[in-house]
Amino acid sequence: MPIKSYDAHQIEAKWQQYWQVHRVHETDLRGAADPYYVLMMFPYPSAEGLHVGNVYAFTGADIQGRYQRLRGHDVFEPMGFDAFGIHSENFALRINTHPMKLIPRNVENFRRQLRMMGLMLDWSHEVLTPDPDYYKWTQWIFLQLYKHGLAYRATAPVNWCPKCHTVISNEQVVDGECERHPGTEVERREMEQWFFRTTKYAQRLLDNLDWIDWSDITRNAQRNWIGRSEGAEVDFRLPGRDAALRVYTTRPDTLYGATYMVLAPEHPLVGELVSEEQRAQVGAYIERARKMRAADRTDEEREKTGVYLGAEAINPVNDQPIPIWISDYVLIEYGTGAIMAVPAHDQRDYQFASQFDLPIIPVIRPTGGDPPEGEAYVGEGVMINSGPYDGLPSQDCLRKITHDLAAQGVAQPRVQYRLRDWCISRQRYWGPPIPMIHCEKCGIVPVPAEDLPVRLPEIEDFRPDTPGGKPLERYKPFYETTCPTCGGPAHRDADVSDNFLDSAWYFLRYPSSHRDDVAWDAELTRKWLPVDMYVGGNEHAVLHLMYTRFLCMAFKDMGLIEFEEPFKKFRAHGLLIREGGKMSKTHGNVINPDEYVDEHGADTLRMYLMFLGPYTEGGDFRDSGIIGIRRFLERLHRLYWEVLTKRAADAPGAEPAASGGDAVPAWGALDRPTAIKLHQTIRKVGEDIESFGYNTAIAALMELLNTLRAAPALDAFALESLAILLAPFAPHEAEELWEMLGHEGSILAARWPQYDPALTVTEEVEIAVQVMGRLRGSVHVARDASEQVVRDAALAHESIAKHLAGKQIRRVIHVPNRLINFVAN
């Protein structure tokens, strides 16, 4: 039974129950004729409950899903929980509760809130990362990568967060601080870790960015992160040694200007090259650099520091010996950890040379102009002081010098990426154990696939990094095992894998979540993947989204899947702020969706969030504005109720009176202006949804409602269309209106209305009339009227005539259906 007045709670409870009972949101994955996979970034189920940022993201994705469903697709819109990881673990530690107890509670609360928001989620395919049925396959993936040489173990300087008590990846380091702990300096530690060879795919990850249909902002962030540069490796001879000092440079054209070399303090040759006289100083410098906090070391404002090694290298282009220094402005991780310094043409080198009075030799002269004073000239120009290359354009020499040196065997072209391999190991408890066994005799042995999952034991003391070692190391029943190869004593890898691995493949699991014998079902995967539409926050542009792409490429090469890009479309939503400022716990201005749903209902909250601003740019949540959406829904509901009850009353008499003085539109044929508004709105809302212009789509719905309320009469097509157009935004109310219209079952069974192109244009248009480019009035003429007609109409206009009085018309500019401009003097 339809509900008379707009009572959000009653309506929303009613339809949520209906959806659940009738499984309206579940998709027949195998039988689907026209699959469309909508994905939203699954949340970490925090104890605080669903964040309004999640609601914002999910609603934007849900609109796509509902719209595609109304367009006739079989839409799959799954949800799950990313409940492993440091986030959950730290919280569990803080409140002194075991995560295995904590997580189910949080998840239950999240499910409740997600249902409350009326998302079209198919809960029958939920995944939960800490579920052994899930992480069994996370471990299996690790084994696949290992098998194909993409997982390796290495001792490398890693980022250690003293608060997390674990290593974190490069991507999780922000300005030398831990992403999770602002203000906490990341330390550098040498540790043996598992890495995934993401760098192997650097070029493909970069190349595919040219064609994948993703938000530009996200693709740009990825390009930046991959950081491809082209240059050359050049060997500088070391007098009296066999070895050469190899540097990487993007500017081989400036080789003649190299007046010194700089090694990173950690460079392996430092110890060998340092002279006796300099040894003490160099040692002290290295010690100081080692202790230096990461954020300070990378502060560009800081004065350059460094120490002379007491050794020389020979510049291969002119055989000149140049001094070798060490300085912390050279990074051991990048290139070869050593540079040739060209102070005339590199700002950093210039600063360093100025600091230590090293020679500065310009080798490129800017074309048509003088080189800048007091700084390096980094542009191109004409070669000078460069022996045989003098007079050539510097750009030509980029390749030429490399080529010539390559012929002598002392240089080679080289492409360098900023992207690093993905450090997978975490010295923590709350994650999937890395499925590897360390045997004294056999070395590193993978756990046989049939032994998966390696279950995470439920241990009481899961604190990280206590004196007894890592949590899983302390727990002997887990740690001590036997070697699968030789049967001898062995121990398990005591690390767990990075939380980002859990979320790097979850979309592959959703359709196949019922299969316990394979990670993903081949047929379902072929049918449903790649994901048609992925919507999420851009904060994951270089983390999650890079890792998923890497995994897909690896899987494709292994023959496990048939595509290499996981998401056909990805759209990044903007940031939601509140009252002009950032929303955060510290500001105490975080929006709790429950409160707003309590007060106004989920449809109002959903719609308001989408109305705030352009979805891809974010919006400013102001409490004062939400009432506008609420009023809209109330007016809408009232209109339907009044028109439809009136019609029911009129129906027996068949002939509905053309409402005498009654404000309620009658039932009958639409007048033409109303019909035009309707058809224009049908077109606009569809187009706007496809381009994520939700705010303007909602504005169009409001305009349509205003028009319908003022119309003399309405018909079924108008009311049905508006209900369907509303359905992506306010799904509960749309269902209620649909029922009021006499339909049985969900509005999702309806089809998106077709607009009639002929009815999207008026037959009369208003033409702006300008005199000398200034607006002086307007005239109404028939659509597509000729210039002559418009001109005559305009000249007949008295205010136009006034402005043209005494003037001669020199020129007339006519833009059909828009304006006419008289140029006169």
Added chain:
RNA sequence: GCGAGAGUGGCGGAACUGGUAGACGCGCUGGAUUUAGGAUCCAGUGAUGAUUCAUCGUGGGGGUUCGAGUCCCCCCUCUCGCACCA
């Protein structure tokens, strides 16, 4: 510093390839109705001037054009990403 984007009423924000700036909503003003209401309905709402008229108005300054929020140049501010990556 580099890269990307953005500056429009009191506020959030509209404006397709240059063509009537300010859609839609909030707020505000006036009116109607109601015992009352953070209710509903109607009208108005960029600024200035005396009205139905005019002038000025899209961060600032120049320019192109019959016509510029939109295109070009310079500057200012803000947001985001990267940041001693050689």
